[in-house]
Structure formats: C-alpha cells, structure tokens
Amino acid sequence: MRRVLIYGGTGGIGRATADALRHRGFCLHLAARDRSRLDAAAAELGETTVTAGDVTDPDFFAQATAEAGDALAGLVYAVGTINLRPLARLTRADAEADFRINALGAFSAIQAAAGALKAGAGEAGAGVVLFSTVAVAQGFPAHASVAMAKGAVEGLALSLAAELAPHVRINVVAPSLTRTPLAAAITGNATLAQGIAAMHALQRLGTPEDIAGLAAFLVSAEAGWITGQIIGADGGRSMLRTKG
Template sequence: MSSFTGKTILIVGASSGIGHALAQLLQEQGATLITAGRRQPEGIQSTHIEWDVTQPLGDAFAQLPEELHGLVYCPGTINLKPFQRLQPDDYQADFQTNVMGAIETIKGSFTALKKSKMASVVLFSTVAAKVGIGLHTSVSVAKSAVEGLAKSLAAEFATYGIRVNAIAPSLTDTPLAEELLEGDRREAANKRHPLGRVGKPEDIAAMAAFILSDQASWITGQVIGVDGGMGSLK
C-alpha cells in the first residue's frame, strides 16, 4: 500500500517549484490532495481552492474536508537588495507572503488537522536564517519568523498530536530563483555548495514527504536543513 493512501494533504502553493514537485510525489504515493493558490496546478488531480496568500483568507477554506492529515505551506519570496535600499514595504511584503499567509493557512485548517490526531504541518525557512548572507536581510527576517512560528506551534499543538516542522533549503532551481541561476551565475552558485550543486525541487519535496509521513511520527519542532551542506560546512 502506498504510504499516503487514505490521507488527505493540503498544499498551498503547488503550481510550481517545490510545491509542484511535492504534489506530484504525494499523488504518486496515493494521497488525496487539496491545493490552494492563485491557479490550479497542472498535471495534479486535486480539489483546488483559489486564494492569493497576500489577501485575507476569508471563507476560502470553508470547503476543506472534516479531517486533514497534512498541511504544507510553500509560498516564498526572493527579494535580494542591499540593506540601505530596502524599504518598509519590502519587509511587509515578505512578511505577508512568508509568515502571515502561513498563519492564516494554519488557523483556517486547524480544526481539520486536530481531527486527525496525527497531522503534520510543514513550513519553509531558508539557509539564510541560519547563515548570514549579504543582501538577504528582508527574507532572512521573514523566514526567521517562520522558524519561530514552527517551534512555538510544535510546542502548543503537541497535545493534539499535530507535528510542526520547517525545512530550510539553500538555493533551489525553481522559477522563483530563475534570475539567480542565469548564465555564469549557475556555476558560481553550484560552487558555493559543498556538494557542488544547487538544489532541485525534488530534493526538498522528498524531505517534505518524509516529514508528512508516519515514518516521521516522532519528529516535531525541528528546522531541517536541506542545503547541500551550506548551512553547516565550510
């Protein structure tokens, strides 16, 4: 039996990148998928909820099923600017997408997660929340808040059997990172990682699927680096 047969997973941001790779993987393993975002993911069989995470959730999640076994919040931002060029609006925009969207998602699905008594929530941070990287101030601030959110909720939700963890990737080859990997930039980015390459969406999706699975039933409150060694090695 596939490891996700009989399980219903909500993925916010499954139309591209890591979210899409995860949706494909879970679909292959028998999960029933609900997706939320601005557009229906291509090639994914899911009940789709149209929602822009920069806007209030409202009653968008009213159509969620009674029981959810997993929730993954994938939306993120890459807003790289020198500190002196960053404006308050930059920080607010990054915070809205990375943090407030996640908070709204969890609040909107909490009852269904609680019902399953064994749910798993997966959020996304960045290696830049652990390692100081120039030009990353705004995204590092937002993703550091995601890590705090994951740990705090893991403590609060443990009594309900809900696990909460965060994955902290390094640069991954997704549409969001396209400009950072153009031409000679890709080779330079590869060389910055001890394992000699940037991440693939499938690398991160595999970890997310593991954290969602029953095999990870004793893992909560963790920030797990999937970063080619960048977060720990010189």
Template sequence: MNKNILLIGGSQGIGRAIVELLQEQYSIFVASRTKNGLQETSITHITFDVLSGDLDLSLLPDRIHGFVYCPGSIDLKPFKMLSTKTFEDDMQLNFFGLVKVLKAIMPQMAEGSSMVFFSTVAVNTGMPFHTSVAASKGAIEGFAKALAAEYAPKIRVNVVAPSLTDTPLAKRLLSNDKKRETMAQRHPLKRIGQPEDIAHMVHFLLDTKSDWMTGQVLNVDGGMSSLNMN
C-alpha cells in the same frame, strides 16, 4: 485510510514537485492563485490568494492529515536599498499569510497530523543581501517551534530550510550558465538544489516514518549551512 494533504501554493516550483510526488499516495488539495496545469492531475484545486482572500473551508475535507505552506519570496538587495515596505511585504507573504491560514484550518487538523513550513539557509547562516527574507523566514522558525510545543502530541510541526533551488522564484539568480555554475560552486555538494530534493524531505515529514520528529528545522542545502570548504 486515505489521508488528505493541503498545500498552500503548489502550481509551480517546490510546491508542484511535492504535488507530483504525493498525488499517488494521498488525496491532495492545492490552494493557489493559478492552476498552471493542475486541472490535468487528480488533485483538487482551490483558487486562493493568501495576500488578499480567505480560504474557502467548504471546499476542504472535514479532516486534514498534512499541511504544507509553500509561498515564499527572494528579494535580495543591500539593506540600504530595501524599503520598509519590502520588509512588510515579505512578512505578510511568508509569515502572516501562514498565520492567517492556520487560524482557519486548525479545527480541521486531524489527530496525528503533520505540518511543514519553509525557511531558508540564510536564517542559520548569515548572508549579505538577505536581511528581509531572513527576517520573515526566521519568524517562521520561531513560530514553528512554539506551535510544535503547544500542539504536541496531536500535531507535529517541522520546517525545511533549503538553499538555492532551481525554481521560477530563483530564475533571476540562475538566468545564465555562468550564474548557475557560480551558485553551484558555493555549495559543498557543487550543485544547486532541485525541487525534488526538497519534495522528498517534505514527503518524509508528512509520512509516519517521521512521527517521532517535531519542532525541527531541517537544512536541505547541499551542505551550505554546516560545511566550510574554503
């Protein structure tokens, strides 16, 4: 059976790497604001802004076997410089956008399907200047575990928590060679993440090879969350 995978986001960064890895194996549906070259691939693109629109369910298949929610934010500032609106915006994009989409697609999720959400290493490991993003991603971790319990055994729900990954979202943090080297040296494996590192974990979680896993938060972070190399 040809399985259908829906990604929210997927035109760049980690989402794009997931699309490129999966498109030969699955029927891929990407709902995002821009195509960014996706029209040249075999996937089905649906124009969708999670903050302002509703997903057109008529463009989706009757049964969805895998779901990945990719939107995220990196707004790293001291707490005293973050407005309340920044916290609200991060929560809207990272958490409430996810809830809105799930409310719409749950009736179409197939028996034995798999969902993958994204957190951040900063939830498990306290880091300065991460209060807003850690709060919204922390909400995802708690939500995912509760959802996994509620929908087992029909739907599996897992979370991937990356460290800094070389994507357009992180370009301000990786804007020159010195910054890139500094960030690489903070990780025990002495490099920053690549989109493909995360995409391979998502592939595993969507595949039947992981079908005895649910309610897990998996750190793909170069050892950042668990190893102290000082």
C-alpha cells in the same frame, strides 16, 4: 483517503511536493492564485481539488480549509518570496510584503486549519511543513528582508509545534538556492549559478525534487516522532566548508 492541503502547489517546490505526496497515496487540495494552473495541476495529479485565491487575502485561508474538508492529514505552506536587495534599497513596504507572504501567511494557514488537522491526525499526528532558507542560519548580504521573514517562520513553527502537540507535528525545511521559477533570475545566469553551486559541499544547486522528498516524508506517518525541527536541505552549505 488522507488529504493534504498545499498552498502554492502549482509550481516549484510546492508542485514537486504535491507529486511526492500523491506518490505516497495522499489525495490533495491545492490553494494558489492562478485558477488555470490549479486546474491543470489537479488534472495531472488526480484525486485533487482546488481553491483559487491570494495569501494576502485574510479570508482565503478559511475558504481553502473549508473546501479541503473537515479532516486533514497534513498541510504544506510552500508560498514564498526571494527579495534580495541591500539594506539601502529595501523599503518598509518590501519588508512588510515579505513578512505578510512568508510568515503571516504560514500563521494564517495553520490557524485556519488547526481544527481540521486535529480531526485528521491519526496515531502519527497530522504533519505540517513550512519552508525557511539557509540564509536564516548563515548571514548573507542582501538577504535582510527574506531572512527576517523566514526567521519568523522558524519561530512560529517551534511555538506552534509545542502548542499543537501531540495531535499536530510541525517541521520546517530550510533549503539553499534551488532551481525553481521563483529563483530563475539567479539560476538562469549560468556564471552566477555555477559560482554559487561551488559554495556547496555537493557542488550543485538544489532541485525541487531534492526538497519535496523531505517535505513529503515529514508530512507522512513515517515521521511520526519528528516535530519542532528545522531541517536543512542545502547541499551542505549551512554546515560544511567546501574543499577549495
């Protein structure tokens, strides 16, 4: 059975993507920090194995890839940060941590899995999905650190999509604000969430399922002629003005 390696598959967009991929018939290997949550997710999903570790540990990626198997049909790096602070309150350590988790983690995940992805590519190629943010295309105050890190993710994806073709396809999904545990500090404030929702043409915030369907499609053979793309799943925020 075709196997997909998912980093961060125990909650939020990563878990929703795991659900969507299982629905499409993939078996999974989840890699995340919390062993108890990994085991619970694996039990619920079925046909799922796990590796516990931290993406800030350089050795974690080789371990996760080795335990996932010699051939992979896809890889999803759904680990990220939301560090929203104005420039005056950002430290070098903040920026380095955001870059390490978002960009360097994605780089390390693909580098470790490149051989297995090529081996499991099939006619449609293995599908890799990374995640960016609408804040790369739109300039938002207090987003300097995360937008810088996610901008690097987009550049990484384009470069590796060219380098690893035709065996590996790499695409990026760029969401707007989504109701995930990571964004709970924002979405949990009803007034703030309502105000941000009104900035979207579709007048609501995203859900993990909104993003996961696109991610699972991009992994699958149905997206066999799509690579090197940055695709917004953002309620229209990156391209459309609201009517108000």
